[in-house]
Amino acid sequence: MPGLWSSPVCLTVIWFLSWSLRSSCAQIWTDEVSGVQYGRLDSNVTLACGKSPTGIPVVWRLNRSSALPWHRVTSDGSLVLLQVDQSAQGNYSCYDDRGLLLHSVRLRLGHPPGLLSISCQVPNHTHVRCSWLESVKTFLPAEYNASFRGNGQEWRPCIVDFSRKHCDVDHPAFWQTIHTLRVTETNALGFETTYVRFQLHKLLKPDPPESVLAQQLEGYPKRLNVSWNFPSSWPLHDAFPLMFQIRYRPQGSMYWSEIYSEDSSVVIFDALAGHIHQVQVRARDEVNSESQWSEWTPQLLIRPWEVYTTPDPVDDGFSDYFFPVNTEPETSTAKSHNPVHEDEGNLGLVILLVLFSVVILTTVLSLVFVVWMRQRRRHHATKQELTSMVKMKSLPI
Numbered sequence: 001m002p003g004l005w006s007s008p009v010c011l012t013v014i015w016f017l018s019w020s021l022r023s024s025c026a027q028i029w030t031d032e033v034s035g036v037q038y039g040r041l042d043s044n045v046t047l048a049c050g051k052s053p054t055g056i057p058v059v060w061r062l063n064r065s066s067a068l069p070w071h072r073v074t075s076d077g078s079l080v081l082l083q084v085d086q087s088a089q090g091n092y093s094c095y096d097d098r099g100l101l102l103h104s105v106r107l108r109l110g111h112p113p114g115l116l117s118i119s120c121q122v123p124n125h126t127h128v129r130c131s132w133l134e135s136v137k138t139f140l141p142a143e144y145n146a147s148f149r150g151n152g153q154e155w156r157p158c159i160v161d162f163s164r165k166h167c168d169v170d171h172p173a174f175w176q177t178i179h180t181l182r183v184t185e186t187n188a189l190g191f192e193t194t195y196v197r198f199q200l201h202k203l204l205k206p207d208p209p210e211s212v213l214a215q216q217l218e219g220y221p222k223r224l225n226v227s228w229n230f231p232s233s234w235p236l237h238d239a240f241p242l243m244f245q246i247r248y249r250p251q252g253s254m255y256w257s258e259i260y261s262e263d264s265s266v267v268i269f270d271a272l273a274g275h276i277h278q279v280q281v282r283a284r285d286e287v288n289s290e291s292q293w294s295e296w297t298p299q300l301l302i303r304p305w306e307v308y309t310t311p312d313p314v315d316d317g318f319s320d321y322f323f324p325v326n327t328e329p330e331t332s333t334a335k336s337h338n339p340v341h342e343d344e345g346n347l348g349l350v351i352l353l354v355l356f357s358v359v360i361l362t363t364v365l366s367l368v369f370v371v372w373m374r375q376r377r378r379h380h381a382t383k384q385e386l387t388s389m390v391k392m393k394s395l396p397i
């Protein structure tokens with residue numbers, strides 16, 4: 001069989017078949033469109049039949065079918081599509097009365113651009129990123145052109161990322177109070193420019209701190225050590241100090257306790273012993289009081305150090321005073337979250353079982369012993385009785 005496939009006859013047949021298929025394909029696509037025409041949705045769109053000489057009757061087809069949307073044909077052979085909607089898109093071809101293709105065009109429909117809704121992020125003093133969303137869905141490919149300037153300065157480009165719809169400016173003039181960004185959206189049906197004005201120092205919002213770590217402090221059941229790194233997008237300069245806010249609460253409590261710090265670690269001294277705590281950190285420029293706090297870091301869960309030989313956490317009223325917690329669910333969640341407690345429970349159960357079986361075994365053994373002793377004693381007694389009776393009988397009366 002493999003020999004048959006590679007035989008010259010077979011190869012010739014395959015070549016002939018593919019050649020004839022290709023030529024028939026070429027016939028099908030002889031009406032390939034020569035260009036794209038764009039039209040506005042909900043309007044009347046006119047398609048010209050190329051340079052067809054006037055007076056000759058023409059036939060229009062959409063996607064090679066004769067079914068056309070609502071339309072009329074003018075005296076010069078142009079097709080006017082009325083109140084077009086999305087379904088009118090496709091390849092339009094016009095033919096003369098002998099069926100010869102005169103012209104074809106691909107119609108795409110959409111809207112001209114509308115105003116953009118723009119927002120800017122300033123993660124440090126040397127970077128601005130502005131992103132935008134369209135207020136009008138255009139259905140058409142668009143291009144964006146963005147530029148940026150401080151009050152009374154020259155426009156400078158904001159470098160656009162087309163696919164993600166944002167642009168970046170490096171080293172903006174931070175000392176300028178007001179900045180303006182303009183973004184122009186252009187598509188086949190028109191363009192629109194949107195202007196926004198903003199104050200960089202009010203938009204300054206660091207990224208959240210990184211590598212946040214919460215640790216137990218051995219020997220201290222009410223302390224936690226929380227540490228973190230500066231956000232990697234923040235320059236590690238003394239010129240740009242950051243202020244950090246740490247908040248924490250026992251899981252289930254409604255009230256956060258807060259600490260502020262300029263360092264990158266703090267020790268919490270008033271944790272609730274034996275309870276899981278939620279810990280979060282955020283950052284803000286220390287100098288610029290109008291700037292914004294970063295987002296909070298994701299919640300970390302940590303339980304302070306405990307003496308494991310006494311697994312029952314003793315709640316002292318002092319900590320309860322600071323954290324008005326409903327201790328009922330707290331203890332239950334605490335238990336279900338601690339594998340050590342579970343292991344201890346299992347061990348206790350095993351010990352209990354062993355003790356129980358020892359007790360049962362001892363009881364059974366002692367019962368057996370008692371029964372056996374009684375039997376022996378009774379046996380002994382009857383023997384004695386018998387001998388005494390014999391003695392009695394043998395006594396001379």
Ligand SMILES: *[C@@H]1O[C@H](CO)[C@@H](O)[C@H](O)[C@H]1NC(C)=O
Nearest residue numbers: 031032033063064090091106
């Ligand atoms: C319309 O024409 C384009 C370009 O020639 C082609 O890629 C597309 O498949 C055609 N569509 C239909 C539905 O004929």
Ligand SMILES: *[C@@H]1O[C@H](CO)[C@@H](O)[C@H](O)[C@H]1NC(C)=O
Nearest residue numbers: 042043044045080081082083
């Ligand atoms: C579209 O054409 C129809 C018929 O010619 C006309 O009545 C209508 O006003 C036109 N609509 C627009 C939006 O031009």
Ligand SMILES: *[C@@H]1O[C@H](CO)[C@@H](O)[C@H](O)[C@H]1NC(C)=O
Nearest residue numbers: 062063086087088089090091
């Ligand atoms: C024509 O083909 C286009 C794709 O090229 C499709 O979107 C459109 O719905 C088709 N129109 C009709 C009436 O079949």
Ligand SMILES: *[C@@H]1O[C@H](CO)[C@@H](O)[C@H](O)[C@H]1NC(C)=O
Nearest residue numbers: 143144145146147155184186
């Ligand atoms: C973008 O805008 C700048 C400044 O307004 C202009 O020089 C440039 O030609 C524009 N580019 C495009 C693609 O529109």
Ligand SMILES: *[C@@H]1O[C@H](CO)[C@@H](O)[C@H](O)[C@H]1NC(C)=O
Nearest residue numbers: 213215217225226227265267
């Ligand atoms: C807290 O943790 C950080 C980072 O692991 C460490 O540098 C610091 O010394 C710790 N503080 C205490 C009091 O253990």
Ligand SMILES: *[C@@H]1O[C@H](CO)[C@@H](O)[C@H](O)[C@H]1NC(C)=O
Nearest residue numbers: 123124126127232233234235
């Ligand atoms: C400022 O933030 C941008 C974006 O995150 C980053 O690319 C840049 O390196 C940062 N600048 C400094 C000096 O860290």
